[in-house]
Amino acid sequence: MAGLGCARFHNFKMIQTIFGSLEDITAVQSFREGHGDGSFVVMQALK
16 A cells, blocks of 8 residues: 555545455454455545
8 A cells, every 4th residue: 555655645544345255255244453364445534
């Protein structure tokens, strides 16, 4: 996130979802804070 920090963004928040192979998912999954485990990440930042 160095690029966003250099652009003066701050207060980053991330959530992620889609854990595991799509073929193995049989129900709606909850989201978790952070990034690195899920296949889909949403990021919020303030400028």
